[in-house]
Amino acid sequence: MRELLRKRILFFGGKGGVGKTTCASAFALAASREGKRVLLVSTDPAHSTSDIFQKPFDRDEREVYPGLMGIELDANLEARRYVDRAKAEIARMFSHAVAKEAERQIELASAMPGVEEVALFDRMSDLIIDRFDAYDLLIFDTAPTGHTLRLLRMPELVSSWIGALSKRRRALLSLNQDIDKVRQSPEAVDPDDDPILQTLDRRREKLELVSARLMQHNFTGFVLVVIPERLAIEETARAAEILRESNVNVCGVVVNRVLPDDLDRPSTSLGPGPSTLLGADGFYQSRRKQEQIYLDEIKRRFSAYPLTWIPQLETDVYGLENLERVCAGLMR
Amino acid sequence: MRWDELKHNVGDFLHGYFVSEYERKLREQFVDLNDLFMLQCFMELVGLPNPAAIYLLDVYPYFLEEFHTWHRRMGMDRSPIGSMPCC
Numbered sequence: 001m002r003e004l005l006r007k008r009i010l011f012f013g014g015k016g017g018v019g020k021t022t023c024a025s026a027f028a029l030a031a032s033r034e035g036k037r038v039l040l041v042s043t044d045p046a047h048s049t050s051d052i053f054q055k056p057f058d059r060d061e062r063e064v065y066p067g068l069m070g071i072e073l074d075a076n077l078e079a080r081r082y083v084d085r086a087k088a089e090i091a092r093m094f095s096h097a098v099a100k101e102a103e104r105q106i107e108l109a110s111a112m113p114g115v116e117e118v119a120l121f122d123r124m125s126d127l128i129i130d131r132f133d134a135y136d137l138l139i140f141d142t143a144p145t146g147h148t149l150r151l152l153r154m155p156e157l158v159s160s161w162i163g164a165l166s167k168r169r170r171a172l173l174s175l176n177q178d179i180d181k182v183r184q185s186p187e188a189v190d191p192d193d194d195p196i197l198q199t200l201d202r203r204r205e206k207l208e209l210v211s212a213r214l215m216q217h218n219f220t221g222f223v224l225v226v227i228p229e230r231l232a233i234e235e236t237a238r239a240a241e242i243l244r245e246s247n248v249n250v251c252g253v254v255v256n257r258v259l260p261d262d263l264d265r266p267s268t269s270l271g272p273g274p275s276t277l278l279g280a281d282g283f284y285q286s287r288r289k290q291e292q293i294y295l296d297e298i299k300r301r302f303s304a305y306p307l308t309w310i311p312q313l314e315t316d317v318y319g320l321e322n323l324e325r326v327c328a329g330l331m332r
Numbered sequence: 333m334r335w336d337e338l339k340h341n342v343g344d345f346l347h348g349y350f351v352s353e354y355e356r357k358l359r360e361q362f363v364d365l366n367d368l369f370m371l372q373c374f375m376e377l378v379g380l381p382n383p384a385a386i387y388l389l390d391v392y393p394y395f396l397e398e399f400h401t402w403h404r405r406m407g408m409d410r411s412p413i414g415s416m417p418c419c
Contacts, residue, residue, distance in 0.1 A: 079386075086389040094393050102393040109385055109392070112376060118386045154383075161384045168369045175362045182355045199391045203384075 001252055001308050001330045005031055007221050009128065009138045009213065010251075011152075014225035015235045016144040019256040020044070022317045023225050023310070024141035025052045026326040032068035033327075036136040040064070041127060042072045043120060043151075044143045054319055061131075065320075069135075073123055075116035082119040083110040117147075121154045125210040132213070145239045152214060153246055159207035166200040173197070214248065221251030224305075228258060228294035237301055253305045254330070255298055257312040259288050308332075363405070370395075370402040 004010060004027070012024035021044065028040040039061060042049040049072060050057040055064045057072040064070035086106060091099045109115070127138065142148040169191075176188035191197055214220055222243055226236040236253070243250050299307065310329040317326060373395065375382035382388070403410075 082386060083389065089390060090393050098393055098396060102396070105392050106389050109376075109389055112382070112385050114381060114383070115386045118383075122386075158384050158387060162387060165369065165372055165384070168365065168372065172362065172365050172369060175358060175365065179355060179358045179362065182351055182358065196391045196394050203387050 001027065001223075001254070001306070003306075004221060004223070004251060005034055005036065005137070006219075007137065007251070008132070008219035009140070009221070011140045011142055011148070011220075011222045012225060013142040013145055013148045013222060013239065015232045018225045018227045018232055019310075019317070020225045021048045021052060021141050022323070022326055023223070023254050023256060023330065024139050025049055026323050026330055027223075028068055028070075028137075028139045029065060029320075029323060030327045030331050031137050031139070032065060035067070037134070038068050038137045038139060039127070039131060039135045040068060040070045040139045040141065041124070042070070042141045043075075043124065043148075044141060045075060047072045047074075049141060052318065052323060071127075073120060075120040078123045079110060079116045079119035082122060083107075117151065118154065118158070121151055124151075125155070125206060128210050128213055129206065145235055149239060149242050149246075152243070152248055155207045155211035155214070156246075159204050159211065162200050162204045162207070166197055166204065169194065169197050169200065217249040221249050223252045223254060224250060224302075225254045225256055226298065226302075227256050228291045228298060230294070233294060233298060233301070240302065240305070250305055252308060253298075253302045254308045254310060255295070256310045258295065258309050259284075259291055260311040261288070366398065367402065367405070370398065374399070 010024075010027070012020045012027070014020050021042065024042075025040065028038050032038045040049060042057065047057065049064075049070055053064045053070065055070070056062075057064065057070045059072065059074060059077060061069045061071050083106060087099075087103055090102050090106075094102070124140070131138065142151070173189060173191040173194055177190075180186050180188045224236050224240060226232050240250050240253075308330060310326055313322060313325060315322065317323060371378070373382075373388055373391075376385065
């Protein structure tokens with residue numbers, strides 16, 4: 001994964017519970033140790049970066065480790081902030097009566113499904129555009145697969161939608177100008193002065209800029225995290241396919257929680273359960289045998305991508321000490 | 333009425349007729365286009381998701397007036413969103 005240190009924007013994604021946050025945090029830590037200025041952004045609604053670093057994260061950037069900044073985004077909060085900003089803007093531009101009424105409309109619109117997603121994406125766009133130069137590397141720890149894929153497709157979807165709107169608006173206004181010509185009384189707004197068109201175009205430019213950055217293969221990449229289990233493999237394969245189709249560069253696959261083979265026989269403190277039936281050794285061996293099948297399958301199905309193996313640790317990853325071990329695994 | 337006066341008047345009449353006919357056509361087209369534009373901005377009204385809904389928040393106030401004419405023409409007496417200030 002060393003070569004990924006050269007990237008500027010990295011996304012870590014995968015099925016829920018495979019260790020995306022762990023891998024993203026470990027990579028961020030590794031990169032900051034290499035002297036890079038790193039921003040670790042958690043977009044997963046179930047934030048756990050703060051648990052891993054055992055430091056509070058916030059919606060604004062704060063240092064979580066020397067040289068490493070972290071931020072946890074909350075979709076709900078972002079939607080609120082977005083709506084508040086829109087309201088303030090309206091209050092500035094319009095009369096009180098209009099603003100008051102429009103406010104109700106906005107309240108309603110902000111309760112629409114999908115709004116939080118868009119607001120979250122808007123904040124991510126701000127980071128990608130405005131903070132791009134302040135950092136060497138932006139790392140996004142994303143929400144489980146489906147959610148993220150939609151997020152990555154959003155700029156394309158929304159910008160083409162807005163594009164269609166502004167095209168229509170432009171056609172409308174020029175038609176209005178034609179009517180003026182016929183009547184020989186100029187009343188119509190010049191398309192270049194139309195506030196609606198201006199707002200729409202500004203939006204679209206921003207979306208297109210983000211979209212362009214996300215599709216830039218030489219500095220943006222998507223790292224898929226997978227564990228050797230049937231469901232995770234299937235979902236990851238689908239994700240890789242969709243990402244490829246959407247022209248996002250999948251630049252690595254991390255296979256997390258691989259059972260180590262240099263293991264002494266597990267301690268007898270496994271407690272009752274399968275171990276009492278098979279014997280602790282038998283249980284472990286049978287798990288490993290099954291895992292080997294999945295590992296072979298992963299090698300076969302993800303042969304197009306650089307693979308990195310992370311062994312299962314004897315404790316769960318919590319706190320910096322364990323994170324360093326994952327870190328070492330990633331950089332090996 | 334003298335002949336050239338008559339000619340002049342008929343000419344004016346025809347000019348006015350065709351120009352206003354042309355204007356009417358343009359206006360018709362304008363109204364149709366505007367309806368489509370408004371529909372795209374307020375897709376929620378017909379139960380379709382609007383991918384850009386939140387991006388349109390900033391432009392809603394500009395729409396207030398147009399929105400009123402639009403919902404009237406669409407056969408809705410009262411503002412269907414119940415929160416646009418028109419009625």
